[in-house]
Amino acid sequence: MTTGLQFPLQRLATGLLLLLSVQHWAESGKVLVLPTDGSHWLSMREVVQELHSRGHQAVVLTPEVNMHIKEEDFFTLTTYAIPCTQDEFNHLLLSHTQLFFETEHFLKKFSRSMEILKNMSLVAHGACVELLHNETLIRHLNATSFDVVLTDPVYLCGPVLAKYLSIPTVFFLRYIPCDLDFKGTQCPNPYSYVPKLLTMNSEHMTFLQRVKNMLYPLALSYICHAFSAPFASLASELFQRAVPVVDILSHASVWLSDFVKDFPRPIMPNMIFLAGINCLLKNPLSQEFEGYINASGEHGIVVFSLGSMVSEIPEKKAMEIAAALGKIPQTVLWRYTGTRPSNLANNTILVKWLPQNDLLGHPKTRAFITHSGSHGIYEGICNGVPMVMMPLFGDQMDNAKRMETKGAGVTLNVLEMTSEDLENALKAVINDRSYKENIMRLSSLHKDRPVEPLDLAVFWIEFVMRHKGAPHLRPAAHDLTWYQYHSLDVIGFLLAIVLTVAFIAFKCCACGCRKCCGKKGRVKKAQKSKTH
Template identity: 35%
Template sequence: MSLHQVSGIVVLFSLSLVFFPQHCDGGNILVFPVDGSHWINMKILLEELHSRGHNISVIRVSKSWYIPETSPLYTSIEIEVDAGLEHFYDTYIQEHIKAQRKGASMLTFLKLTKDFCSMIVDGHSLWRDAMIQLFENQNLVKSLKDSHYDLVLADPANGPGVVLAKYLNLPLVLNVRWITSGEGHFVLAPSPLSYIPVPGSGLTDKMSFFQRVKNMLFHGLVLFQQKFLLQPIYDAMCEKYVEGGCNLESLLQEADIWLFRSDFVFDFPRPTMPNAVYIGGFQCKPAQPLPADLEDFVQSAGEHGVIIMSLGSLVKTLPKDVVEEIATVFATMPQKVIWKHKGERPSTLGNNTLIVNWMPQKDLLGHPQIKVFVAHGGTNGVQEAIYHGVPVLGIPLFFDQYDNLLRLQERGGARIIRLADVNGLTFEKGIKEIVSNSSYKMNMQRLSRLHRDQQVAPMDKAMFWVEYVMRNKGAAHLRTEAYKMPWYSYYCFDVLLFLITATILLLFSVVAVFRCICCSGKRKLKTKQN
């Protein structure tokens, strides 16, 4: 082999080290997920981690309705929760929908707030009790310690995952948008309330004076929820089982990496931190071919195209009168309709509407025949609509759904109808506006182009940073220690007080000197006169 050939091989090898990311030998990962739609996101991450040779253990509750006990991806570690979580959330959701339909009023707002606070307190209490059972199970605790995990991957919408990471003294990676008390950025990064809307406020990043007042009040509700409702639930457990006790907010701020299920194509611009990694849309993939029968139905729509409707997995059915009015509107449309609906079949259903219990949502959204996506505004559906460039008619029901849809509406890709306002007239008007006004489609296609125009794919970013934490035993150098400062030091009130005091003392000193000089001069003058 010539020297020239050897040099070429060396150059190629060097380039491969530069352009191909480092890989981590198979790691040992402990996962603490949240059930429901959150599990859909977590499972996609686990599939990728498993394909890269990592060993995964998943902590699940015995009555889980989304997380299977057996899986080729992971080994299950089961803990007991007294109530079935599916029934627990379903009761709240149905009551929430009933209250919302009564219309917007202060009384309705107070009821919804009260019901929400009761729901989260009950939910976190269930998890607290389950974690106490885990800590009291010495065999299970020993098994967890002997497994020598490299890190904990947790969804911090519930507190136990971050508490367990602290208890085991392991690096922590968060698969996050929501934490125990709202949106994750509010404990991670500076969040000026002048232009950062608090979730639930229904505001954008452009606020008038009174909107900023409203934003401040909603932030106060979030702080009340965290300090007086949630933290006390975990206090006794932390004091008993975690050396030195623990505070949920501080534990979150100690996390090594935050994998945010968001990005700034979707969200409003805001300050962030070095350990925040944005993986919004990581679950999105190019559409796969539809099943033959579904493809035939879609193609039969011709030039008018297809409308698809899904309100997620948690809502069993809308109120009957709303369902009937929606079905009536669909029956009059020239488009074909695919409607994911689990309730009683509407009596006004038209021949153009196909009712299904499940549909391949990602593959349908990627089909060129789809004209409108009628959705509740869950994060998964919103990100998939952006990825495929499909405009949305949003009917938000609860949680973060209105805020998600509001971001699309502000960018011209969606229109929102509140549940209390849904009737035949408003629903038909919303559908026809999106179909006939091409700006909705153009704006969503623009967002799709922006989302896809990334140097590194969101999933690749997620994998790199999980493996980075494993390789380096954490990422403490990327997180700030500011959370350890008292509030008056963080906002420099002590410095301001010192400077004001020093200035006042200096002024008093100058005045005192001048008074002394003046008094001395007067005495001398008096002496001369005498």
């Protein structure tokens, strides 16, 4: 159905189309980019590169201590100091990923997890305070006259700064916890069929799943408050008035996101969906990887990576995994930087890094073992590769559940699974044709769209620059109180009228009846007294 030529041609056509938008936007724009570190930066980076190639100037503003955001030739990097050294930062991240594999008691693990989260929040908040109180930098940013701010709102410092600088803003996000996306866009969010983050519910829920769907956000509200309140205080301090988080987020003109992964639900006109922005661009494989694939014979290969955050795991778990991998005929390319498991079979090759999307795009790739992060899931879908999913944290559990619901893969609990579980899961997704068919169907739906996501992202950023925001896409709901939004005042007013009318009618009837009865009574009495 799809030819190899089609996608390059499609890119060419959308490129031509968007080139006309650049023509439309006569001068080059100035874009202030406030990214969120980690894998979030990976897709935003591609958008910044595309903006540069269309003649815009991007300034990327980031803490001097970070993971992936380094100097590149398509943007100007501006850093600011934060109250944390690179070592402390790395240690914090490592403790977060290591904690996952520790087999402590749930409550102890939860309390340590909360502690790490609190420390991370402190660092994030501290960095934001440093940034917003850096008067020289703020003056410089004000003087630069940026046309648009591009930021990932999962780190709320970007939205606060954008609002403070009063620059039209585009949010670029993968997901945001605590339903802040719904709140910030005034988007309806029915609990009955929109599965909440971390519930692992699908859109079709049983009664008890719907109860869970309603209780989860309540249970998480403490964490949500801890996550967002410091930034609301910071904004309130800057603006010298109470600024709730929703106000900070509602400053955005357009939300470019891939957070609606699968289940159809209400959206707003300023939400633009770019799912899979990362899997369009492909590079040829290096000789090393071509070699592995050619040597794999008719059985082909399996790609295995637990994402950019996790590159090593406890030895015992690694050995269990290695044992399972040794029992399939495919060659396994495993991104792993830890100690080599002693039982590693000949078919398994450890690599420090792998070109994940390019490998998944190879016709000899039979399966993908993934932690089911957003990027990985979309690369699996784009390339039509069935998945064995080992979700670790965040939205990964939900992602895995969604793929499993669609019959495109198998989910394993990496802590509890045995070697046999992994072996069986791999054999199932490789040999049972239904997994391949389901992922191919998803792939063909996903790739069938009128505009490529990268072009769409750039279109909307330029749109906001051209029109100095997008006030025509801002719903009037932002200007209503919660009771006005739900028409409670109108309902109360109408109810009061109905009740008043009913009361008066009742009183009139009662009075009429009394008069009538009274008259009759009097008449009867009179008649009685006459007859007596």
